[in-house]
Amino acid sequence: MKLKKIMASLLAAAAAITCLTACKTDGNTSGNDSENNASAGGNVLRIGGSGPLTGDYALYGNGVKNGAQLAIDEINAAGGINGCTLEFKIEDDEAGEEKAVNAYNVLKDWDMDISIGTVTSGACIAFGAEAAKDNMFILTPSSTAVECISGDNAFRVCFSDPNQGVASADYIADNGLSSKVAIIYQSDNAYSAGIFDKFKSEASAKGIEIVSEQSFTKDNKTDFSAQLQSIKDSGADLMFLPIYYSEASLILQQAKSSGLEIKYFGCDGLDGILNMNNFDISLAEGVMLLTPFAADATDDATVHFVTEYRAKYGDETMNQFAADAYDAIYIIKAAAEKAGINADMSSSEICDALKKAMTEITVDGVTGTSITWAADGEPSKAPKAVVITDGSYKAM
Amino acid sequence: MQKERKPLKAATKSNLITYGILIAAFIIVSIICASNDKMYQFKGMLVPLCIYSIMAVSLNLVVGILGDLSLGHAGFMCIGAYVGAFFSVLLKDNIPLDWLRFVISLVLGGITAGIFGFLIGIPVLRLRGDYLAIVTLAFGEIIKNIVNLLYVGVDGSGLHVSIKSASDLNMAEDGTVIVKGALGITGTPNDSNFTVGFILLLITVFVSLNLINSRTGRAVKSIRDNRIAAETVGISVTRYKLIVFMISAFFAGIAGVLYSHNISSLNTSTFGYNTSILVLVYVVLGGIGSTRGSIIAAVILYALPEMLRELRDYRMLIYAVVLILLMIVNNNEKFNLFKEKISISRFIQNRREAMSKGAKS
Numbered sequence: 001m002k003l004k005k006i007m008a009s010l011l012a013a014a015a016a017i018t019c020l021t022a023c024k025t026d027g028n029t030s031g032n033d034s035e036n037n038a039s040a041g042g043n044v045l046r047i048g049g050s051g052p053l054t055g056d057y058a059l060y061g062n063g064v065k066n067g068a069q070l071a072i073d074e075i076n077a078a079g080g081i082n083g084c085t086l087e088f089k090i091e092d093d094e095a096g097e098e099k100a101v102n103a104y105n106v107l108k109d110w111d112m113d114i115s116i117g118t119v120t121s122g123a124c125i126a127f128g129a130e131a132a133k134d135n136m137f138i139l140t141p142s143s144t145a146v147e148c149i150s151g152d153n154a155f156r157v158c159f160s161d162p163n164q165g166v167a168s169a170d171y172i173a174d175n176g177l178s179s180k181v182a183i184i185y186q187s188d189n190a191y192s193a194g195i196f197d198k199f200k201s202e203a204s205a206k207g208i209e210i211v212s213e214q215s216f217t218k219d220n221k222t223d224f225s226a227q228l229q230s231i232k233d234s235g236a237d238l239m240f241l242p243i244y245y246s247e248a249s250l251i252l253q254q255a256k257s258s259g260l261e262i263k264y265f266g267c268d269g270l271d272g273i274l275n276m277n278n279f280d281i282s283l284a285e286g287v288m289l290l291t292p293f294a295a296d297a298t299d300d301a302t303v304h305f306v307t308e309y310r311a312k313y314g315d316e317t318m319n320q321f322a323a324d325a326y327d328a329i330y331i332i333k334a335a336a337e338k339a340g341i342n343a344d345m346s347s348s349e350i351c352d353a354l355k356k357a358m359t360e361i362t363v364d365g366v367t368g369t370s371i372t373w374a375a376d377g378e379p380s381k382a383p384k385a386v387v388i389t390d391g392s393y394k395a396m
Numbered sequence: 397m398q399k400e401r402k403p404l405k406a407a408t409k410s411n412l413i414t415y416g417i418l419i420a421a422f423i424i425v426s427i428i429c430a431s432n433d434k435m436y437q438f439k440g441m442l443v444p445l446c447i448y449s450i451m452a453v454s455l456n457l458v459v460g461i462l463g464d465l466s467l468g469h470a471g472f473m474c475i476g477a478y479v480g481a482f483f484s485v486l487l488k489d490n491i492p493l494d495w496l497r498f499v500i501s502l503v504l505g506g507i508t509a510g511i512f513g514f515l516i517g518i519p520v521l522r523l524r525g526d527y528l529a530i531v532t533l534a535f536g537e538i539i540k541n542i543v544n545l546l547y548v549g550v551d552g553s554g555l556h557v558s559i560k561s562a563s564d565l566n567m568a569e570d571g572t573v574i575v576k577g578a579l580g581i582t583g584t585p586n587d588s589n590f591t592v593g594f595i596l597l598l599i600t601v602f603v604s605l606n607l608i609n610s611r612t613g614r615a616v617k618s619i620r621d622n623r624i625a626a627e628t629v630g631i632s633v634t635r636y637k638l639i640v641f642m643i644s645a646f647f648a649g650i651a652g653v654l655y656s657h658n659i660s661s662l663n664t665s666t667f668g669y670n671t672s673i674l675v676l677v678y679v680v681l682g683g684i685g686s687t688r689g690s691i692i693a694a695v696i697l698y699a700l701p702e703m704l705r706e707l708r709d710y711r712m713l714i715y716a717v718v719l720i721l722l723m724i725v726n727n728n729e730k731f732n733l734f735k736e737k738i739s740i741s742r743f744i745q746n747r748r749e750a751m752s753k754g755a756k757s
Contacts, residue, residue: 097661105440125582125661147582188544190579197561
């Protein structure tokens with residue numbers, strides 16, 4: 001009896017609320033919005049992002065987290081942006097699309113003003129599509145797929161996949177490194193397949209002959225003897241590796257034991273190979289790679305970043321992701337100062353102002369000097385190539 | 397004079413309670429959404445909740461009613477998601493009505509997944525127990541790996557398909573690549589919303605409950621309980637197994653379409669066997685064979701890790717502990733007795749008995 005009464009009164013209450021809210025919603029939405037923006041102000045700019053803080057790619061996510069936090073702390077210590085202090089929050093997305101959208105919603109509840117997007121590509125496309133709907137500014141440090149910045153609200157710090165493929169082919173051709181190239185790529189990985197595709201078309205335009213195309217997938221990435229044998233037979237003198245460092249380390253090992261003498265060239269995915277546990281660094285001797293960040297470079301920006309980062313977070317996550325994120329925060333600072341952003345503006349107004357400012361600024365950072373942006377969001381900077389000599393990167 | 401009501405069948409009563417809970421939940425959630433401008437996290441989770449509930453209800457048909465262990469359910473979801481998203485992206489500009497395009501892609505995605513369910517079911521359903529589980533697991537992985545290699549583009553002269561790379565499609569200048577191998581499909585129109593998801597969930601539950609209580613459902617349950625006895629009374633085991641498997645795959649496909657129209661980036665990493673296991677966990681923890689339980693478990697277990705975001709690094713740890721606790725509590729005799737005591741159907745039954753006693757005296 002009692003239960004029925006409770007149920008009945010609950011239902012009645014629910015019905016009453018429906019009627020009330022039905023009348024209320026239309027009139028009040030705009031009013032509520034301005035209230036929210038005012039309460040979000042208070043001289044604080046909130047910068048949010050998401051990345052894989054747990055799971056397979058945690059090294060990348062934590063690199064971004066630490067790199068961005070380092071920059072935020074420095075900026076706050078120096079007085080913030082236009083008098084506003086910065087707050088930073090990064091949510092875990094496990095590199096998944098669905099989790100990234102959830103993370104975006106959590107950040108919206110937190111009143112995020114500016115976003116650094118996500119760390120990985122697939123997640124960034126989903127995150128970016130939601131952000132485009134809200135006109136939220138995004139500057140992703142490390143999402144390389146072309147579609148990540150398809151909205152006009154999105155920019156990036158790193159090179160896109162196709163640009164890396166083109167840059168690699170150009171670099172090999174212009175420096176006369178080789179004319180007969182063999183490739184091993186991961187066919188079920190968007191990053192690797194994306195670079196491979198562009199490298200192939202650019203290489204043929206530049207007169208480089210690709211004598212062997214080998215691929216592997218996530219499920220068979222431990223034994224490369226078949227691929228290496230056919231590369232050996234093809235007579236290639238350079239092997240292009242648009243893959244991640246953990247697989248590359250195995251390839252180097254197995255090539256050595258099968259007696260294959262060849263030059264290696266890779267992209268930023270190879271960055272990190274020297275910090276791997278149980279990897280004989282002498283195997284990587286002479287490997288060339290395009291990477292935006294080399295920890296032992298001697299320019300002032302890199303030296304400053306490396307000392308500060310090492311003191312605070314140690315060496316484990318000091319990779320190009322951390323450097324990209326560190327730069328991303330300073331780029332946002334430069335654009336925000338140019339555009340005169342303050343905490344009273346709504347995230348949509350901030351986005352419009354930053355979009356314009358991004359195409360007008362030139363930034364010197366850890367990952368490149370005189371970086372400029374076009375309206376499509378792609379950065380323009382000189383690719384840096386390094387060669388591994390005596391167990392460390394040397395600029396080429 | 398009070399008219400003597402015909403007492404409802406136990407199954408019907410239980411079904412009505414399920415619908416009641418669902419509709420009440422829908423109304424309450426709609427009210428909360430309408431009265432709050434913020435709560436983006438809550439609102440963003442509603443469609444995924446519907447998706448995983450549909451997955452759990454449809455898997456419950458195979459695991460709970462048919463009694464076979466299937467570990468490839470995410471494979472069907474993958475098929476539905478890709479077919480639906482492909483159709484929508486292909487005809488984004490040709491079909492002006494968003495809802496019409498979405499309905500067609502839902503039907504297409506569901507039917508394609510259903511056809512795959514049928515094709516896979518023919519060889520697979522002859523196997524039993526562990527072997528069936530292994531083959532369905534393999535099937536899920538095969539689907540995932542094939543889709544991962546697919547490049548499909550369209551230009552003036554029609555469709556181009558390749559399994560090597562986008563440049564092997566040999567398309568004309570004006571062509572667009574829709575399925576981009578490992579990167580999947582991007583830019584799917586965002587047609588899913590909570591109302592659509594809820595209606596689809598309701599349809600799934602309706603079909604599932606009616607199937608369970610039908611002649612076919614009883615035949616299926618008899619196969620589950622004693623296959624040899626069922627065969628001796630002339631029940632065609634393969635036929636009934638195929639029916640259930642197809643229906644289950646169909647709804648998994650629908651869930652996939654819903655998924656691909658909710659998030660604008662679709663790739664196969666979502667549909668690994670982890671997802672299949674996750675859905676199986678919903679079904680098992682919800683009580684195998686219970687449709688209502690599957691939905692409740694799906695909702696709680698999906699929402700939990702999101703609610704625990706504040707706890708940062710500890711959330712996955714807590715999630716695991718909750719799973720273990722649920723498992724223990726679910727099998728606890730005392731808790732089950734307590735559950736009996738507070739159950740709504742029991743309450744209504746007691747009341748009716750009390751009333752009929754009162755009327756007689």
